[in-house]
Amino acid sequence: MSLKNALQSHRHRLCISVVTETWPPEINGVALTIARWVEGLRQRNHQVQLVRVSRGASDQPQSADPLATRCLPGFRIPGYPQLQGGWPAQKALLDHWRQTRPDLIHVVTEGPLGYSALRAARRLSIPASTSFHTNFHGYSRHYHLGWLSTPIRAYLRHFHNQGVQTLVPTAELAAQLQALGFRHIQVLARGVDTALFSPQRRDPMLRQQWGAAPETLVALYVGRLAAEKNLELVIAAFQAIRRVRPDARLVLVGDGPLTAGLHTRYPDFVYCGMRQGEDLATHYASADLFLFPSLTETFGNVVLEAMAGGLAVAAFDYAAARAHVEPGSSGLLAPFGDASTFVAHAATLARDLATLRRMGAVARQAMLGVDNEHIYDRLETLFLNAVTGETLCTTAA
Secondary structure, three states, X not given: OOHHHHHHHHOOOOEEEEEEOOOOOOOOHHHHHHHHHHHHHHHOOOEEXXXXXXXXXXXXXXXXXXXXXXXXXXXXXXXEEEEEEEOOOHHHHHHHHHHOOOOEEEEOOOOHHHHHHHHHHHHHOOOEEEEOOEOHHHHHHHHOOHHHHHHHHHHHHHHHOOOOOEEEOOHHHHHHHHHOOOOOEXXXXXXXXXXXXXXXXXXXXXHHHOOOOOOOOEEEEEOOOOHHHOHHHHHHHHHHHHHHOOOOEEEEEOOOOOHHHHHHHOOOOEEEEOOOHHXXXXXXXXXXXXXXXXOOEXXXXXXXXXXXXXXXXXXXXXXXXXXXXXXXXXEEEEOOOOHHHHHHHHHHHHHOHHHHHHHHHHHHHHHOOOOHHHHHHHHHHHHHHHHHOOOOOOOOO
């Protein structure tokens, strides 16, 4: 059967089991991306079974169908009390999938629960796919564990190569992983909700709370306050901005292990903690410049959210920024790892507020073409491909 005919005949009855160790209300790019995928698939009348980590005795799945969500025991990740991992659960998964057998198992996270899912899928002869969301092998050097990078990379390669396909957000990352021996890579681009993230949410009252007048430049960082996010470069960039615009404000949205130390060292920064939904969108829209210093991202959803909110971006030339920021039009990109150029770009962007806001308008316009429905089209086709065994090219949506 051709892929097209298979899509027509299966479109309304694929059963997909999604296995993840992170899920809202946890606030991170992986959890939010997968939640959008699940919602998109269900809106297209596919049955999605969600297997995730329980958040405790009071955690009740929000579904009338008891088979739609299965919660399994987990543990708190050291250094990230807001995140959880899942314990091995092969027997529980075998029992679950024998009771309600899916057409496809998609494994999101590479922890013990995810590995159990791959083993159970093999035992039951159910096709399994994976997605690569986090550069764990790149994180190790930020925690003085650089010697772990090679074994972590080997584990990730072994993990993902057990699947019939691995979904990645950019062709750039696909090429990097293929060079490392990862097989069956497929590119699935990321979208952004431009109705939620919009310049129209700009809030003068919120800016007043930040100590910002209408013409005060507000630089924004959104993400975990953690070592792997390269936050020292945000600080260096903001110090350069202050030399150009002494009244500028730095707003940090997020939480993490560095929070207390930053409060102590830089009490004049604005610390907003974790934000989500319309509240987060209002924070983006109320700033002027987005600083994204990370060197460890597989993508960086926050870049798209900031651009949709009408912000020019200072970032490194890779991942989401390379794919979507037009240098000189919607932001400035430094060569990967070139900290001095990143700082210089931040200062350059800060010099002229009118030009900066015009760049933000260009960024917003660019995001209007990044359609979530188009992303869901390709996701649906990739999942059907995994079930039917037909081959697709790796081009992005």
